[in-house]
Amino acid sequence: MGNEIPSFSDLKRDVVEKDLCTLCGACTSFCRENKLHAIDMKSGVPDYVNEENCLKCGICYMICPVTKEMDEKLKEFYGEGIGKILDVYSARSTDKNVLSVCCDGGVATSLLNYLLDIHYVDGVISVKKMKGGRSMPILASSYHELLACAGSSLATVPNLNEMRHYSTYESILPEMRELVYGGVEKVAVTGTPCQIKAIRKMQIYNILPSGSIKFTVGLFCIENFSFNVITLSKFERIVGERIGDIEKVNIKENMMVKFKDGSKKEISLEKLEEVARKACIKCQIPFSNIYADISLGGLGSEDGYTTVIIRNEKSRELFEEAVEEGYIEIHPEWNNEKREKIVEKIKIWTEKKEKKS
Ligand SMILES: Cc1cc2nc3c(=O)[nH]c(=O)nc-3n(C[C@H](O)[C@H](O)[C@H](O)COP(=O)(O)OP(=O)(O)OC[C@H]3O[C@@H](n4cnc5c(N)ncnc54)[C@H](O)[C@@H]3O)c2cc1C
Numbered sequence: 001m002g003n004e005i006p007s008f009s010d011l012k013r014d015v016v017e018k019d020l021c022t023l024c025g026a027c028t029s030f031c032r033e034n035k036l037h038a039i040d041m042k043s044g045v046p047d048y049v050n051e052e053n054c055l056k057c058g059i060c061y062m063i064c065p066v067t068k069e070m071d072e073k074l075k076e077f078y079g080e081g082i083g084k085i086l087d088v089y090s091a092r093s094t095d096k097n098v099l100s101v102c103c104d105g106g107v108a109t110s111l112l113n114y115l116l117d118i119h120y121v122d123g124v125i126s127v128k129k130m131k132g133g134r135s136m137p138i139l140a141s142s143y144h145e146l147l148a149c150a151g152s153s154l155a156t157v158p159n160l161n162e163m164r165h166y167s168t169y170e171s172i173l174p175e176m177r178e179l180v181y182g183g184v185e186k187v188a189v190t191g192t193p194c195q196i197k198a199i200r201k202m203q204i205y206n207i208l209p210s211g212s213i214k215f216t217v218g219l220f221c222i223e224n225f226s227f228n229v230i231t232l233s234k235f236e237r238i239v240g241e242r243i244g245d246i247e248k249v250n251i252k253e254n255m256m257v258k259f260k261d262g263s264k265k266e267i268s269l270e271k272l273e274e275v276a277r278k279a280c281i282k283c284q285i286p287f288s289n290i291y292a293d294i295s296l297g298g299l300g301s302e303d304g305y306t307t308v309i310i311r312n313e314k315s316r317e318l319f320e321e322a323v324e325e326g327y328i329e330i331h332p333e334w335n336n337e338k339r340e341k342i343v344e345k346i347k348i349w350t351e352k353k354e355k356k357s
Contacts, residue, residue, distance in 0.1 A: 005058035006069075008039050008048065015066045016045050019278040022194040027060035030207050063205065065197035065285060074200060074291065078311075082346050083290025087310040088339045090301040090331040091323070103152040103250055104298040105306035107328055108217050111294070112188055113146050114322040121188045121214055124149075139184065149190075152219070152249060188215040191292075192224060193285040200291045215318070218292025220299060220307075220346075222251060222269060222353060223276035223283075231275045238271055252298045287353040288346050294319060299349060300342035305331055307342055 006014075008027070015021050027046050031039050038054035039046050048054070062069045078084060092105030098113075099106050112124045123141040126149040130136055140146045189199065196218045202210035225231065227243075236242055239257055248258040255267045273281060289295040294308065294315040301307045310316045322328045331338075 005056060006061040006067075007056040007058060008046075008054055008060050011061045011064055011067070012047070014061075015064055016047070018282075020066045020282055021045050022065055022198075022279050022283070024065060024194055024198045026063045026065065026198040026202060030059055030063060030202070059205065059207070063198060063201040063207065065194045065201065066279075066283075070201055070204060073204065074197070078200070078291050080290070081286060082288055082343070082350050083286060083295075083309075084311055085309055085343065086312065086316055088342050089308040089310075089319075090305045090334060090338065090342070091308050091328050092305045092331075094326055094329050097147060098150060099304070101147060102150040103248070103306075104296075104301065105304055106150060107306035107308055108190060108219075108296050109146050109150040110327045111319065111322050112140075112190070112217065113143055114325065114327045115188055115215060115318065116141065116143070116146070118321075120318065121186045122184045123187045125187055125189045127190065139187070141184075152251070185212055186214045187212050188217060189213050190217045190219065191289075192219055192221040193287070193289045193291070194221075194283065196289055196291045197285050215314075216292045216294075218289025218295040220251075220288050220295065220297030220349075221280075222287060222349065223272070223280040225272075225275055226277045227275075235272075235275045238275065239265065239267060250298045252300075282357050284354065284357045287350045300345040301331075307346075309346070 011027060023041070023045065025041060025046075028039050028041050031037060036050075036053045036055065038048060038050050038052075039060065040049040041047070042049065046060075061067055090105075091107050093099055093102065093107060093110035095106065095110055095113075098109045102109055112121075112126070115121045116124065123139045124146060125137060126140050126146070127135045128138045128149050129151060138145065138149065140149055189195070191199070196216050199210055199213055199216060203213070225235065227235065232243060239246070241257075241259060245259050245261070246257055247260045250256045251269070254269060255272060257265045257267060259265070288297065288309060290311070293311055295311060296309075297307050299307055308319065310319060319328070323330060
């Protein structure tokens with residue numbers, strides 16, 4: 001590295017050109033937020049558009065979830081491996097509407113709905129599913145908008161600025177920025193581990209609009225898919241049906257696909273690696289979303305329930321309140337033995353993902 005402070009050229013070499021970019025957009029959002037606009041994602045990945053504007057301040061390199069910068073600091077707050085676990089539950093929503101559309105037990109939707117109801121947040125940046133396996137980020141500020149987001153969007157999300165790019169996260173920050181300037185001060189965000197890690201790095205530097213994020217719901221994530229015509233047809237070949245015939249997918253030990261005609265299929269995640277994003281295959285960010293306030297997944301819970309990892313006192317309090325207020329119910333046969341089994345599974349999958357990368 002020629003410069004002591006790494007600049008975007010270093011980020012390009014170390015992350016983008018090695019196919020490691022998660023397309024989260026933290027780097028471009030920061031640059032744009034500070035009116036520098038030296039880099040953009042117009043070509044599909046972050047790149048220089050006005051190199052002469054680059055201050056070589058190194059912030060883009062620091063906040064990228066893939067670089068190791070600040071990993072030691074993050075480790076102090078959030079631990080590593082399976083992260084800080086205050087408690088684990090298997091739980092589900094009590095709301096029939098949520099249960100009929102959610103991915104696992106609907107804990108994410110009902111907890112977020114609780115946060116809206118008590119005005120802990122004014123909105124939730126989340127992902128709405130669209131036709132063709134695509135998704136888009138929205139700010140949900142009502143129960144009905146949250147319901148429209150329930151379920152897992154395994155395809156990366158179209159960038160609102162450039163519809164031909166696909167990203168889970170890039171679009172979330174611009175979406176937020178508009179809202180922050182529009183007066184929404186407190187938001188919750190749902191996200192995969194790379195997204196939440198980028199948010200935490202941005203919060204350390206107090207980079208707009210990360211200060212408005214009051215609660216993070218982290219989803220476990222083994223891999224993500226970026227559908228274009230080719231990968232979509234490969235995915236359909238592996239699944240054996242058109243994506244439009246799929247009613248629901250869950251990832252636990254395998255991908256469980258439920259079709260609209262009621263039939264079900266289980267597909268090994270190894271088979272799906274062919275269509276997973278390269279950056280996801282090489283991703284070294286812990287599987288169970290250790291940087292989130294609360295982490296949710298299907299792994300270890302029986303069908304219809306969400307595995308819940310409480311990461312800090314704030315999430316413990318809010319989760320317990322949501323249970324007391326009747327938004328969420330804990331599995332009736334929940335006990336320590338089950339809790340330990342789930343933690344064991346999370347350890348195994350964390351190690352599997354580490355080895356894969
Ligand atoms: C890409 C991806 C990979 C996953 N991999 C695993 C895995 O390997 N193992 C495992 O156990 N669980 C995995 N999960 C988590 C699991 O699929 C469920 O999201 C989780 O159990 C919560 O279920 P729920 O019924 O409580 O959530 P719901 O009540 O259905 O709500 C889910 C919330 O998450 C939001 N959301 C969905 N997709 C995205 C996205 N791509 N980016 C940001 N927000 C999103 C929705 O908009 C909604 O608000 C993955 C999820 C995703 C999105």
